[in-house]
Amino acid sequence: MPEIRVTPLGAGQDVGRSCILVSIAGKNVMLDCGMHMGFNDDRRFPDFSYITRNGRLTDFLDCVIISHFHLDHCGALPYFSEMVGYDGPIYMTHPTQAICPILLEDYRKIAVDKKGEANFFTSQMIKDCMKKVVAVHLHQTVQVDDELEIKAYYAGHVLGAAMFQIKVGSESVVYTGDYNMTPDRHLGAAWIDKCRPNLLITESTYATTIRDSKRCRERDFLKKVHEAVERGGKVLIPVFALGRAQELCILLETFWERMNLKAPIYFSTGLTEKANHYYKLFITWTNQKIRKTFVQRNMFEFKHIKAFDRAFADNPGPMVVFATPGMLHAGQSLQIFRKWAGNEKNMVIMPGYCVQGTVGHKILSGQRKLEMEGRQVLEVKMQVEYMSFSAHADAKGIMQLVGQAEPESVLLVHGEAKKMEFLKQKIEQEFRVNCYMPANGETVTLPTSPSIPVGISLGLLKREMAQGLLPDAKKPRLLHGTLIMKDSNFRLVSSEQALKELGLVEHQLRFTCRVHLHDPRKEQETAMRVYSHLKSMLKDHCVQHLPDGSVTVESILIQAAAHSEDPGTKVLLVSWTYQDEELGSYLTSLLKKGLPQAPS
Amino acid sequence: MEPEEDWLVESLRLYQDFHAFDLSGATRVLEWIGDKGVFVAGYESLKKNEILHLILPLRLSVKENQGLCPERDFKVCHGGFSDTSVFDLKHVPDTRLLVTTGLPSSYLHVWQVTEDSDVIQAVSSIAVQQKEGGLWPRVAIFSSTAPRVLHGARLRSLNIVDLETQKTTYTSGVSDSEELSSLQVLDADTFAFCCASGRLGLVDIRQKWAPSENLSPGPGAAGGRWYADVGGRGPGPSIASLGSNGQLCLLDPRDLGHPVSSVQCSVSAPSPDPELLRVTWAPGLDGCLAISGFDGTVQVYDATSWDGVGSQVDPLFTHRGHIFLEGSQIDTAPLVTTHTWHPHKPRTLLSAASDASLHVWDWVDLRVAS
DSSP: OOEEEEEEOSSSSOSSOOOEEEEETTEEEEEOOOOOTTOSSGGGSOOTHHHHTTSOHHHHOSEEEOOOSOHHHHTTHHIIIIIIIOOSOEEEEHHHHHHHHHHHHHHHHIIIIITOOSSOOOHHHHHHHHTTEEEEOBTOEEESSSSEEEEEEEOOSSTTOEEEEEEETTEEEEEOOSOOSSOOSSSOOOOOOOOOOSEEEEEOTTTTEEOOOHHHHHHHHHHHHHHHHHTTOEEEEEOOSSSHHHHHHHHHHHHHHHHTOOSOEEEOHHHHHHHHHHHHHHHHHHTTOOOSSOOOSOTTOOSSEEEOOGGGGGOSSOEEEEESOTTSSSHHHHHHHHHHTTOTTOEEEEOSOOOTTSHHHHHHTTOOEEEOGGGOEEEOOSEEEEOOOOOOOOHHHHHHHHHHHOOSEEEEESSOGGGGHHHHHHHHHHHOOEEEOOOTTOOEEEEOOOOOOOEEOHHHHHHHHHTOOOOOTTSOOOOOOEEEEETTEEEEEOHHHHHHHHTOOOOOOEEEEEEEEEOOSOHHHHHHHHHHHHHHHOTTSOEEEOTTSOEEETTEEEEEEEOSSOTTEEEEEEEEEGGGHHHHHHHHHHHHTOOOOOOO | OHHHHHHHHHHHHHEEEEEEEEOSSOBSOOEEETTTEEEEEBOOSSSOEEEEEEEOOHHHHOOSOGGGOOOOOEEEEEEEEESSOOSEEEEOTTSSEEEEEOSSTTEEEEEEEOSSSSBEEEEEEEEOSSOOTTOOOEEEEEOSSSOEEEEESBGGGOEEEETTTOOEEEEOOOOOOOBEEEEEEOSSSEEEEEETTSOEEEEETTSSSOOEEOOSSOGGGGOSOEEEEEOOBSSSOOEEEEETTSEEEEEBTTBTTSOSEEEEESSOSSOSOGGGOEEEEOTTSBTEEEEESSSSOEEEEEOTTOOEEEEEEOOSEEEOHHHHSOOSOOSSOOOEEEEEEOSSSTTEEEEEETTSEEEEEEEOOHHHHO
């Protein structure tokens, strides 16, 4: 029975490490390869032993697909490909391919240089891993091999994020990665066509939430910035420069314009370079014409936002500065932070998750005294704000996507089954689909009934129709034909046509059976008796008495002959072709029962 | 987009905090459970409705270091499905049980919020003796070791039923067919009723039916439909009665016959759907109340200095979020279906509208702010 098997990998119930194994029609695909940011030991990696105990990863897996550049989706990739060992193709979109190595390298630096970790992947490993990457475009069907194909769909969320359709023959699975259904200022919302996959796999981390509107999040951000600036304070916003910064810049620019505010907004130089790079990636990404109405301007040119010079940090008065890196672990953002931390009028707004060990993580945990290099203690008096801007699909978003794709079944990963019973019921009721919720390490098996399309030749169809009886949906009709399988094509043709195509000669198979009857009369009379009997018994069939004395039932021939040794016994020769097997057998058993007594 | 942007910029000054959510279906219910959870329920007549137990965004519940908490979302803690529309829902205190009422009105439904999963399950039904057609019974809970449900669509059908045994322990015993608009349990022995006509009464269930009432020309003389709330903090009158014509009367429970004051609110009257009229006393502010049910706004009034009859009053604050923020249906103007005050954050309210929006807002008292 063909089936699709899905196993989310990794240990424990914790969220934050996306890595899903899918087996579809004999192909094995790994979806994402994320790192769990909360752990410092091997628990941060998915549990690959599940696959490796079957042999080498490269032999077992047909491909790996990475949905987007967030570390909880790609953070374990170099470890997986270079330290565990995988040499097959790794698919991702072009922007993801460009950005992944940057984030992986940043992460590596923090882990090794800051935290002194030993068993970690090296810079060279990141490079070697990226050499295995095959970049794809949106809506482009990519043949992984002659049976497996994949296609990327726009997911919103972050630059380059995609949802992937994995297809083998008529079976398909769609994996969403992270996506959002409410549009962003510069990225728009996810979109998929009515592709009707057998299975839709989606993260359920936010499935049981109802998201606060984007407007209110933005309002909160503006309120905080405004309050700080109004009291003469300086606002530091550490960013990664790859998405979030652009969004917030557009927001501030609009607000500054409307409120006629004068305080300067700066964008640090490192950011400007990265922003240009980002811009180029972005233009190609959105040129896919996913969104019809989009930001009409070049949003990387701002009126109120200027390039930062490190000397400006000492200028008096209020200002807002966007600086990298995002977790305050090094570089310019950390420098600025150290200058401004001691003044309670100032503010730092952290717009994302910070890895353990970074200054960002410490201040978000509430630490107000930090130990810096040279045992210097920094007292943090500035206001610390943590804001969440990442766009994820909530319960409503998941329902919308299921409605768009129309899958046969839905699978939710990263949720606790007990806490999702209501959502499961909701999905099952609204869409009449099955909803699965496996725990990490648990395999879900979905039976599928793939339909194989077969073309029937017109000649064969016509011949069957000519038989006279009308097709009846409730009664199956027996059809004789030949199924020809060539390349991935199936055709049903008449036997004659098949023989002709194959250049073979037709052989006829004829069966003959002898039935002994006790009848002392002449053969002709026996034949007559047989004819009358069969005529009355087989009203639906064409029974004929031929001039030469033989009886035919359709194309079956019955001849009566005298027994060579016993004149009281007649021998009926019943002969039929292979096609008339059923009727032939029936006639034989009927005749064996004997003939009714004729009136003398 | 412009008016929305304008309003959002204005909102920086008007609100301390503001959250806006889209439910999958509009609700007329906002019932607290503790101070961190609320119940909402759908009221559609032709499809299954959801009953949801929502946990307030963490950011609102966290007392210290609020800035370090990024969580702004509601969490769906439990959910259930109802085949009938739900117009009101009451939580039975100290239990995991809920009682709902709506149309069709032949039964009240009892639900359980399960402990080991996230499902709200139907448990039993309480038959309503007198079928009332289009009227639905109002409900209030007498909480005790054996909780009882007070219900009725009219004065003559007022009953108290033991939740577990379903035995009727009290009936009004009158033949008065006046329609009820609200019921409120005040303590272990007393409840208040408000009729659609504006007639108010306080009933002691230890005695045979003998409510202290406002039988003399009361607020209802002006016509329209009325809704009342008993509550109020501070020394002033503790009963507020709101009419569909925009009239608001304040009464003292000791003398229901003579309202302390009666004012005309700044609303476009009459209310397009008087069943949605709501007046609520603020649990955390003296003499402050909120009203809704006239349009897409919620208005907050300071009633401490009101006296006399007939004066026009202006609200202390008007929440216009439901009008300005895009809801799921943009063609019809949304109508606020219900609102409620946070149990202990003094200026925080929750409001829901007919476009399935749900807002949580903390308004700034502009008299103090400057």
